[in-house]
Amino acid sequence: xxxxxxxxxxxxxxxxxxxxxxxxxxxxxxxxxxxxxxxxxxxxxxxxxxxxxxxxxxxxxxxxxxxxxxxxxxxxxxxxxxxxxxxxxxxxxxxxxxxxxxxxxxxxxxxxxxxxxxxxxxxxxxxxxxxxxxxxxxxxxxxxxxxxxxxxxxxxxxxxxxxxxxxxxxxxxxxxxxxxxxxxxxxxxxxxxxxxxxxxxxxxxxxxxxxxxxxxxxxxxxxxxxxxxxxxxxxxxxxxxxxxxxxxxxxxxxxxxxxxxxxxxxxxxxxxxxxxxxx
Amino acid sequence: xxxxxxxxxxxxxxxxxxxxxxxxxxxxxxxxxxxxxxxxxxxxxxxxxxxxxxxxxxxxxxxxxxxxxxxxxxxxxxxxxxxxxxxxxxxxxxxxxxxxxxxxxxxxxxxxxxxxxxxxxxxxxxxxxxxxxxxxxxxxxxxxxxxxxxxxxxxxxxxxxxxxxxxxxxxxxxxxxxxxxxxxxxxxxxxxxxxxxxxxxxxxxxxxxxxxxxxxxxxxxxxxxxxxxxxxxxxxxxxxxxxxxxxxxxxxxxxxxx
Numbered sequence: 001x002x003x004x005x006x007x008x009x010x011x012x013x014x015x016x017x018x019x020x021x022x023x024x025x026x027x028x029x030x031x032x033x034x035x036x037x038x039x040x041x042x043x044x045x046x047x048x049x050x051x052x053x054x055x056x057x058x059x060x061x062x063x064x065x066x067x068x069x070x071x072x073x074x075x076x077x078x079x080x081x082x083x084x085x086x087x088x089x090x091x092x093x094x095x096x097x098x099x100x101x102x103x104x105x106x107x108x109x110x111x112x113x114x115x116x117x118x119x120x121x122x123x124x125x126x127x128x129x130x131x132x133x134x135x136x137x138x139x140x141x142x143x144x145x146x147x148x149x150x151x152x153x154x155x156x157x158x159x160x161x162x163x164x165x166x167x168x169x170x171x172x173x174x175x176x177x178x179x180x181x182x183x184x185x186x187x188x189x190x191x192x193x194x195x196x197x198x199x200x201x202x203x204x205x206x207x208x209x210x211x212x213x214x215x216x217x218x219x220x221x222x223x224x225x226x227x228x229x230x231x232x233x234x235x236x237x238x239x240x241x242x243x244x245x246x247x248x249x250x251x252x253x254x255x256x257x258x259x260x261x262x263x264x265x266x267x268x269x270x271x272x273x274x275x276x277x278x279x
Numbered sequence: 280x281x282x283x284x285x286x287x288x289x290x291x292x293x294x295x296x297x298x299x300x301x302x303x304x305x306x307x308x309x310x311x312x313x314x315x316x317x318x319x320x321x322x323x324x325x326x327x328x329x330x331x332x333x334x335x336x337x338x339x340x341x342x343x344x345x346x347x348x349x350x351x352x353x354x355x356x357x358x359x360x361x362x363x364x365x366x367x368x369x370x371x372x373x374x375x376x377x378x379x380x381x382x383x384x385x386x387x388x389x390x391x392x393x394x395x396x397x398x399x400x401x402x403x404x405x406x407x408x409x410x411x412x413x414x415x416x417x418x419x420x421x422x423x424x425x426x427x428x429x430x431x432x433x434x435x436x437x438x439x440x441x442x443x444x445x446x447x448x449x450x451x452x453x454x455x456x457x458x459x460x461x462x463x464x465x466x467x468x469x470x471x472x473x474x475x476x477x478x479x480x481x482x483x484x485x486x487x488x489x490x491x492x493x494x495x496x497x498x499x500x501x502x503x504x505x506x507x508x509x510x511x512x513x514x515x516x517x518x519x520x521x522x523x524x525x526x527x528x529x530x531x532x533x534x535x536x537x
Contacts, residue, residue, distance in 0.1 A: 109530045
C-alpha cells in the first residue's frame with residue numbers, strides 16, 4: 001500500500017518558484033453570510049500560500065474553516081477584502097481545482113474508474129481531447145488508482161468499496177487532472193484512526209510526486225503537522241488567524257515520526273493555542 | 280435447495296397464493312350466503328363470462344392498453360421536460376409548482392365533459408385523461424431528484440469549472456433516474472385509471488365501455504371480468520416498469536442487494 005517515497009525526486013523547477021510571489025493571497029478577507037445582521041464569519045483574514053506549498057488550517061469547530069475553502073475557490077464571494085490566485089483576482093469559481101470533502105461524494109451510478117475520469121470530462125484541455133485520447137485518459141485514471149492501491153477496483157461501484165477506499169478514490173478524482181490547487185476539507189475525518197494514518201502517507205506520497213499547492217482544513221492537529229509545511233490556527237468566530245507555524249520536520253514524514261518529541265512539541269504548541277482560542 | 284433460493288421461491292409465490300386464498304373465500308361466501316348471484320356472482324361465474332365473451336374482452340382490453348400507453352408516454356415526455364425545468368431552476372419552480380398542485384387537485388372526472396366537448400367521443404378524451412393523471416407523479420419525482428443533489432457534489436463540479444448544463448447532465452439526470460422510475464410505476468397504473476374512467480363516459484371501445492354495457496344488461500359477472508382484466512393489465516404494466524427500473528438504475532437498489 002505504501003508508496004515508495006524514497007525514490008521520489010523533487011522537481012527542481014517548482015522548488016525554485018516556491019520562494020517567488022505567493023500563489024494564493026488573501027488580503028484582509030471578511031465574510032458575513034447575512035450582510036444585515038453584521039455577524040462576521042471571517043474577520044480580516046490574510047494568508048499567503050506559495051506555489052507547491054502544503055498548508056493546513058486548524059481551529060475550533062464551527063470557526064469558518066470550510067468557509068475559507070469556498071472563498072479561495074470562488075464558490076463564495078467575500079464581503080470585503082480580496083483573494084488572488086495565480087496573480088488573478090478571484091471573481092467566480094476558479095476552474096480546475098481539485099476538491100475532496102469528508103463525504104467522498106462519488107457518484108453511485110459510475111464505476112470507480114469512471115468516477116476518477118470525471119474531471120477529464122470537464123476540465124480543458126482534457127475535455128477537448130477526450131474522444132481522441134480515450135485510452136490515454138483511461139490509463140491515466142487507472143495509474144491514479146494504482147498509486148493509491150486501488151488498481152484492482154476500477155470496475156467496482158463506489159458503494160462496493162469501504163469508506164477508506166472511497167476516500168482514496170476521492171483523492172484520485174481530485175488529482176487526476178493535475179490541478180495546481182487541491183482543497184481538502186476534513187477528507188479523513190470520517191475514517192478510523194488506522195485508515196486515516198495510512199491515508200496521510202498516501203496523501204504525502206502524491207504531494208511529493210506532484211507538488212501541487214494544497215490547503216487542508218482539519219480538526220486533527222497530528223494530521224495537520226504530519227502533512228503541512230505551515231499550519232494556520234484560527235480563532236473562534238469571528239475567525240482570525242492567531243498563529244502561523246512553520247513545520248520544519250523533514251520529509252517524508254512517517255506515522256512513527258509523529259510520536260517523536262519534536263513532532264509532539266509542535267502538536268502541543270498548536271493545541272495550547274486552540275485552547276486559548278476556544279475560551 | 281439452498282435456503283436463500285427457497286426463501287425467494289416462497290416470496291415469489293406469495294402473491295399467487297394470496298390471490299388463490301381470496302378467490303376461495305369469495306367462492307365460499309357466494310356459495311353459502313343467500314346474496315343473489317345476479318348482483319354478486321361467484322368466481323366460477325366470472326370465469327364463465329371470460330369464456331363466453333373472451334374475444335370481445337380481448338378486443339376492448341387491447342384498446343384500453345393502447346390508449347393508456349399513449350397517455351402514459353405523453354405524460355412521460357412532458358413530465359421529464361417540465362420536471363427537469365422545475366428542478367433545475369428555482370424561478371420556474373416557484374412559478375409553476377403551485378399551478379401544478381392546483382391542476383392535480385381537480386378531479387379528472389370533472390374535466391371529462393370538457394375533453395369530450397373539445398375532442399368528441401373516442402380515443403382522444405381517454406388519452407387526455409390518462410395523461411392528466413399520470414403526469415403529476417412524474418413531474419414531482421423528477422423535480423425532487425434534481426432538487427436533492429448533495430451540495431458537496433455540486434461544489435466539486437463547480438470547482439472543476441463545470442457549466443450548469445454539464446452539472447445537469449452528469450449529476451442531475453442520473454441522480455433523478457431512480458426517482459423517475461419510481462414515478463413510472465405509479466404513473467402507469469394511474470394511466471389505466473384515467474383511460475377507463477373516460478371510456479365509461481365517452482367512448483365506443485375499451486374495457487370501460489364493456490363494463491358499462493354489461494352493467495346496463497345486469498351481466499354482473501362480465502362487470503367483474505372487466506375489473507379483473509384492468510387489475511391484471513395494471514399489474515403487468517407495473518411489473519414491466521419495475522424491470523426497466525432495475526436495469527436502468529440498478530445502483531439505487533444496492534441496499535436490497537439487487
